Amino acid sequence: MPVNDLGELSDAQLAAETAEKVARPRRDPADSFVLHAPLELTARASLLPYVRPDRRDVARARLFELGRRFQGWGPAAALPTVDDRAYTDAAAAADALVRAVAQGDPDGVDAPASWLGDRVAPAQLASLLGPEVLPLLGAAAHAPIFLFHLPRVAPRGELTGRLVRPLVRELARMPDTRLRWIEDRSATHDSPAEALAEALASVRRRGRPEIGFIAPTMERIDDAETSRLLGPLVGGRDIAARSRVVLRTAARSMLLESTEFAPYIWTHCLTLPQAALGCAPSLPDPSLALAVAASHVAGFRAAFAARDLCGALPEPLEGSLDDAIEAGPDDAARVAIGADPSVRSDLIAVLVSRAAAHTDAHYVKYTLACLDAAADDPASAGLYLAAAAKLAGYWSQIEPE
Numbered sequence: 001m002p003v004n005d006l007g008e009l010s011d012a013q014l015a016a017e018t019a020e021k022v023a024r025p026r027r028d029p030a031d032s033f034v035l036h037a038p039l040e041l042t043a044r045a046s047l048l049p050y051v052r053p054d055r056r057d058v059a060r061a062r063l064f065e066l067g068r069r070f071q072g073w074g075p076a077a078a079l080p081t082v083d084d085r086a087y088t089d090a091a092a093a094a095d096a097l098v099r100a101v102a103q104g105d106p107d108g109v110d111a112p113a114s115w116l117g118d119r120v121a122p123a124q125l126a127s128l129l130g131p132e133v134l135p136l137l138g139a140a141a142h143a144p145i146f147l148f149h150l151p152r153v154a155p156r157g158e159l160t161g162r163l164v165r166p167l168v169r170e171l172a173r174m175p176d177t178r179l180r181w182i183e184d185r186s187a188t189h190d191s192p193a194e195a196l197a198e199a200l201a202s203v204r205r206r207g208r209p210e211i212g213f214i215a216p217t218m219e220r221i222d223d224a225e226t227s228r229l230l231g232p233l234v235g236g237r238d239i240a241a242r243s244r245v246v247l248r249t250a251a252r253s254m255l256l257e258s259t260e261f262a263p264y265i266w267t268h269c270l271t272l273p274q275a276a277l278g279c280a281p282s283l284p285d286p287s288l289a290l291a292v293a294a295s296h297v298a299g300f301r302a303a304f305a306a307r308d309l310c311g312a313l314p315e316p317l318e319g320s321l322d323d324a325i326e327a328g329p330d331d332a333a334r335v336a337i338g339a340d341p342s343v344r345s346d347l348i349a350v351l352v353s354r355a356a357a358h359t360d361a362h363y364v365k366y367t368l369a370c371l372d373a374a375a376d377d378p379a380s381a382g383l384y385l386a387a388a389a390k391l392a393g394y395w396s397q398i399e400p401e
Helices: 003-008 011-022 032-050 053-071 090-102 110-119 122-133 143-153 161-173 193-201 214-219 224-233 240-256 259-266 268-278 286-304 321-327 329-337 341-356 361-376 378-398
Strands: none
Touching: 003 053, 011 032, 011 053, 011 161, 032 053, 032 143, 032 161, 032 341, 032 361, 053 341, 090 110, 090 122, 090 161, 110 161, 122 143, 122 161, 143 161, 143 268, 193 224, 193 240, 193 286, 214 286, 224 286, 240 259, 240 268, 240 286, 240 361, 240 378, 259 268, 259 286, 259 361, 259 378, 268 286, 268 361, 321 329, 321 341, 321 378, 329 378, 341 361, 341 378, 361 378
């Protein structure tokens, strides 16, 4: 379909057509675009209903372009032969998928992933795959983001569960790359949230990895030191207060650190732990999600932080958020953090519309993550909206409109 004909499609139809393209994995190992495509799709589909009218055409075109680019990226993987009777139930298919990942068999994951995608409700995927997927660092540790977002983006099946196929293929390319310290965590009690906040603030700086990818960054803190620091603090089943601490630490990192690592490090510092925590209600042991989430924040701060978390947040500034974003990240954060709650809906419309019309997948994902965090933690809404605004201000300087 030509981009000029998009007006004939509803938002849900546009997302569904894009999903059909992105659900067909590529044969070769993914680059950043291919890896992020299912996640970018869910994020753009989530934001689209809230985009201002003057930006809707551009935001919809970005979604269309995502599908077109994915379809044109290298040869597609062969379609698997899926027998309806191949698996006795969803648990059996999930077990087959997990075994194929563990064996490093990208082609072997395809049949059970397709079977699950066609037969399992989106909300079930997190409970079926989450316990095995959350500790994995393959696919840039991004699979939990997909498991977290799919159910709410497609409650009626607008997006197919077969979108899991590209992600699990990438997991199978790095089956042994995972967080291992969490296997030794022994605490079963609910520790104070304040203790976890102090631990994350005290993470020792270890310097940057030679390659700034997520797996090597997290592997540097996957050791006995992290186990001693975080292990006693992530046990138990009541993880709500400690989850808020983890995500607030991530948002403060975006606000307090320089913009040098804003687009790809401090964005992941929130999106990865938030996704793990979002899967927690589906897990038999919610503390697994908390341990993974705390590890992500600790890993990014150990490698890339230059400032202490106890620093003062930006001073509020009155004014138009659109103008402040054009002025740069500092002014944008100050206007957002000081905005009266009565005008937050207007502020959110600005942030959503700018992100949805932008080309960068991390910008889109991070904006959605901040809005989700603000909704889940109203007491810190200003913190998350300021973090989103700072990133918007960063991109306004890099790619002026």
